[in-house]
Amino acid sequence: METGTELLMVDARHIRKSFGANTVLHDISLEVKRGEVLCLVGPSGSGKSTFLRCINHLEDIDAGRLFVDGQLIGYREHGDKLYQLKPHEAAAQRSDIGMVFQKFNLFSHMTALENVIEAPIRVKKMDRSLAIERGRELLARVGLSDKENAYPAHLSGGQQQRVAIARALAMEPKLMLFDEPTSALDPELVGEVLDVMRELASSGMTMIVVTHEMGFAREVADSLVFMDGGIVVESGTPAAVLNSPQQPRTQAFLSKVL
Amino acid sequence: MSDKAQQIGRQVSVDLSERSDLITAVPLRHPWRLFSAVLLVGLVVGFVVDASHRKSYGWATYRQYIFDPGVAKASLVTLQLTVYSMLIAVVLGILLAVMRQSPNPIFKSVAWVYIWIFRGTPVYVQLVFWGLLTTLYPTVMLGVPHVVDILELPSLTDIPLFWFAVIGLGLNESAYMAEIVRAGLLSVDHGQEEAAKALGMGWSLSMRRIIIPQAMRIIIPPTGNEVISMLKTTSLVIAVPVATELYMRTRDLASITFNPIPLLLVASTWYLIYTSILMIAQHRLEQRFARGHGQARVDVITHSGSEISGML
Numbered sequence: 001m002e003t004g005t006e007l008l009m010v011d012a013r014h015i016r017k018s019f020g021a022n023t024v025l026h027d028i029s030l031e032v033k034r035g036e037v038l039c040l041v042g043p044s045g046s047g048k049s050t051f052l053r054c055i056n057h058l059e060d061i062d063a064g065r066l067f068v069d070g071q072l073i074g075y076r077e078h079g080d081k082l083y084q085l086k087p088h089e090a091a092a093q094r095s096d097i098g099m100v101f102q103k104f105n106l107f108s109h110m111t112a113l114e115n116v117i118e119a120p121i122r123v124k125k126m127d128r129s130l131a132i133e134r135g136r137e138l139l140a141r142v143g144l145s146d147k148e149n150a151y152p153a154h155l156s157g158g159q160q161q162r163v164a165i166a167r168a169l170a171m172e173p174k175l176m177l178f179d180e181p182t183s184a185l186d187p188e189l190v191g192e193v194l195d196v197m198r199e200l201a202s203s204g205m206t207m208i209v210v211t212h213e214m215g216f217a218r219e220v221a222d223s224l225v226f227m228d229g230g231i232v233v234e235s236g237t238p239a240a241v242l243n244s245p246q247q248p249r250t251q252a253f254l255s256k257v258l
Numbered sequence: 259m260s261d262k263a264q265q266i267g268r269q270v271s272v273d274l275s276e277r278s279d280l281i282t283a284v285p286l287r288h289p290w291r292l293f294s295a296v297l298l299v300g301l302v303v304g305f306v307v308d309a310s311h312r313k314s315y316g317w318a319t320y321r322q323y324i325f326d327p328g329v330a331k332a333s334l335v336t337l338q339l340t341v342y343s344m345l346i347a348v349v350l351g352i353l354l355a356v357m358r359q360s361p362n363p364i365f366k367s368v369a370w371v372y373i374w375i376f377r378g379t380p381v382y383v384q385l386v387f388w389g390l391l392t393t394l395y396p397t398v399m400l401g402v403p404h405v406v407d408i409l410e411l412p413s414l415t416d417i418p419l420f421w422f423a424v425i426g427l428g429l430n431e432s433a434y435m436a437e438i439v440r441a442g443l444l445s446v447d448h449g450q451e452e453a454a455k456a457l458g459m460g461w462s463l464s465m466r467r468i469i470i471p472q473a474m475r476i477i478i479p480p481t482g483n484e485v486i487s488m489l490k491t492t493s494l495v496i497a498v499p500v501a502t503e504l505y506m507r508t509r510d511l512a513s514i515t516f517n518p519i520p521l522l523l524v525a526s527t528w529y530l531i532y533t534s535i536l537m538i539a540q541h542r543l544e545q546r547f548a549r550g551h552g553q554a555r556v557d558v559i560t561h562s563g564s565e566i567s568g569m570l
Contacts (some may be wrong), residue, residue, distance in 0.1 A: 056456055087460055095458025105453035109471050109550040119457035122467060151550040164453075171457060 009034045009069055009175055009206040010055060016063035017050060024050045026230045027064070032175075037207045039217035039238070042227035043253060048210045051227070052177050055208065056097040057090055068097060069174055095123050098168030102180040104160040106152040112139060112163045113148035116170045124171065131170075138166040142196050158189030162196055169200075176200065178209040214258055218242055226250045316520035323511060323524050332507030333528040339424060339492040339503060340532075344485050346428025351435025356465060358436070359443055369436065376433035381426075385497035388426035389419065420502070423495040431488060438480045442473030474547040482540035486533050504528055 010032035017025040024047045032038050040048040053059045054066060057074040066073045073093060075082040085093070107115050116135040120126040126134075139148055142162035152160050161181055168176060178197065182190040194216050201207055201220050211217060217224055218238045225235040226245075234241055234250045242258070245251045309315055323329055357369035376384070392415045401407040446469050454464035493505035501510070508525040512518040 058452060058455065091455075091458045091460045094456055097456075099453075099456040101449060101453065101456075103449055105447075105449035107450060107453070107468055107472075109547075111550075118467065119459060122463055123458045153550055167457070 007033055008067070009036070010208065011067040011070075012051075012055070012064070013066070014064035015051065015054060015061050015066060017047075017054060017059060017061050024230050025054070025061075028227075028230070028232055029064075030225065030232065030235075032206060032208060033222075034206055035204045036222045037201045037209065037220055039221040039224045040208065040210045040227060041212070041214070041217060041224065041253075042233075046227045047230040048227050049179050052099075052179050052208060052210050055175075055177060056094050056099055058099075068093070091123075095119070095171055096174050098171060098173035098176040100161070100164050100168055100176070100178045100181050102183050104152070104157070104164045104184070106160050106164055106167070108152050111149050111151055112144060112155065112166075115152070115163055116167045119167070120170050135166070135170060138169055139163070141169075141199075142166045143192070156189060157185045158192045161185065161193045165193075165196055165200070174206065176205055176207045178207065178211070180210050180212070182211070182213060212257065214242065214254075226253065228253065314519060315523070316517050319515055319517055319520035320523050323508075323521060324527060326511075326524075329504070329507060329511070329524060329528070332502060333504045333532070335420075335502045336489065336492050336504040336528075337532055339420075339427065339495060339500075340485065340489045342424045343427035343431060343492075344488055346424070347431035347435045347484070347488075348481065350428070350432035351439050352470070354432060354436035355439035355443055358440060361461070373433045373436055376430050377437075381430045381491060382494050382497050384430050385423065385426045385494060388422040389498035391422065419498050419500050423492075423498045423500045426498065427488065427491065427495070431484065434484060435481070438484070439473065439477055441480075442475075442477035443469060445476045446472045471547070475544075475551065478540065478543050478547060482536065482543075485536055485540075489529060489532055489536070 008031050010030065012028060012030045015025055015028040016023070028047070028051055030038075030051075040052070042048050050059060054061050055068065055073065060074065071093065074085055074090060076085060076089075077083075106112075107118065110118065113132065113135050116138055117128070117131040120131045120134070121128055136145070136148065139145055142165055144159060144162055144166070147155060147159060147163075150159075152163070155163065165181075181197070182193050185193065190213070194213065197207070197209070197216070198220055209217075209221070221238045223235060224238040224241045226233045226241060226247075226249075228249050234245060234247045241250065242254065245254055310317065354369045354372060357365040358373075360366060392413075395414060397413055398411040399407040400409040400411070450468055450472065451464055454468045459468070492503055495503060496506055501507075504525055508521040509518075512521040515521070
């Protein structure tokens with residue numbers, strides 16, 4: 001069991017989560033290996049985003065255990081009790097996990113470069129000139145070298161999302177979470193963001209992607225998980241799930257989106 | 259002949275529809291604007307001409323005292339009261355607003371009680387209390403009351419009343435500033451805090467670097483309002499009593515000259531001078547904190563720019 005865990009980047013066991021009386025996640029168990037790209041698909045309200053937010057502890061879980069890189073997220077286990085982590089310990093856990101949001105959430109009072117270097121300087125205490133150098137490299141990597149002094153309001157949605165990806169990468173995360181990264185984009189801007197994500201996946205980054213882009217999932221994902229009503233309905237390789245879904249719910253969903 | 263004219267006519271209309279050069283349209287006329295402007299200017303000129311000849315305004319006295327060193331010095335006291343008390347109010351207001359947003363229930367309730375008391379009682383009453391503080395507490399001891407004294411602090415009576423006035427005005431204003439700052443904090447999109455959190459920033463770091471700088475854009479306009487309001491509220495410090503500020507100084511002079519009107523005009527002139535300076539400062543600050551808001555920035559410049567040039 002323990003040696004198995006060491007190969008896993010994310011190990012979610014029997015996760016349950018409710019908001020008041022509304023249970024959003026029922027007993028979710030998932031494993032993501034190092035270097036693997038996992039796509040989470042399913043209808044809206046199926047709990048995909050909530051599950052993603054549990055992984056970096058933006059949401060508390062009500063039951064189960066969640067490990068990232070062998071580390072229990074959000075709690076310290078002592079004997080048979082769980083102790084809530086102190087804020088700075090929880091923050092330290094999050095700093096290793098990159099997250100990209102549907103609405104980009106770039107810091108609107110900072111330029112693209114300032115967005116990218118802020119957390120390395122303030123959280124990692126990186127030397128400013130080194131952070132700027134690395135920030136420029138990352139902006140070049142997402143194809144935005146010429147936009148380092150632009151404020152988010154002056155960038156297109158696709159450019160903003162690429163800056164957001166560079167900002168997350170600047171913390172040198174071991175895991176990247178993408179919460180519907182292209183859902184807020186105009187159709188002609190989706191491609192540029194997916195290109196960056198494709199390049200990232202091929203560089204060996206471990207990624208969990210909540211998405212409606214079935215083409216991207218088929219091409220890039222190592223495994224695909226279909227969620228509905230807060231449970232994992234079906235999972236497997238993208239080809240298996242997308243071409244020959246076994247469950248009627250999966251079939252019904254795919255017939256609508258493919 | 260008529261045939262030819264028709265032909266020309268057609269040719270002209272074709273030419274017009276295919277022209278791509280700049281349109282030189284006659285601008286829409288606004289005759290009523292001109293009319294009302296002329297009317298207003300007429301009324302103002304009439305009022306000024308009449309006022310300049312009216313004896314009871316006492317223009318000679320006005321000219322005598324407008325740049326009187328005593329009045330200028332008193333106006334400086336007013337400005338000092340305003341600046342110092344607003345500095346206290348802004349710092350304390352941010353602290354209180356952040357405390358109210360904090361997850362810590364003790365911070366939350368302390369801030370709530372503070373705002374409840376300082377916003378819930380008149381500033382004049384509070385100023386009287388500050389003036390009486392030395393009567394209430396002639397000496398300040400650290401220790402257990404009536405049991406043991408550990409340390410006696412220097413007497414409060416040595417502190418000039420001016421500073422009690424500053425503290426009184428500042429603490430009162432901080433309760434209002436707290437609500438302004440809170441509105442600013444609430445205006446920042448929740449996603450900003452979440453993004454900061456996801457990058458591993460702690461609560462205080464994300465407040466300082468992400469939330470408060472963005473909230474400033476919302477906080478500054480009403481704060482400018484509060485500063486200007488404070489400039490005039492300083493005339494209440496007679497409650498402490500501090501009588502060296504502008505309004506009391508001109509009132510004293512009026513009781514010597516037996517003519518209050520020219521000295522009220524003197525005081526008003528000084529208040530207007532400082533208000534104008536403060537408005538320019540506010541405009542500069544707004545520009546600074548509008549960075550990253552491309553569209554909004556242009557609006558701010560043209561809007562308050564025209565406002566200021568109109569006022570000066």
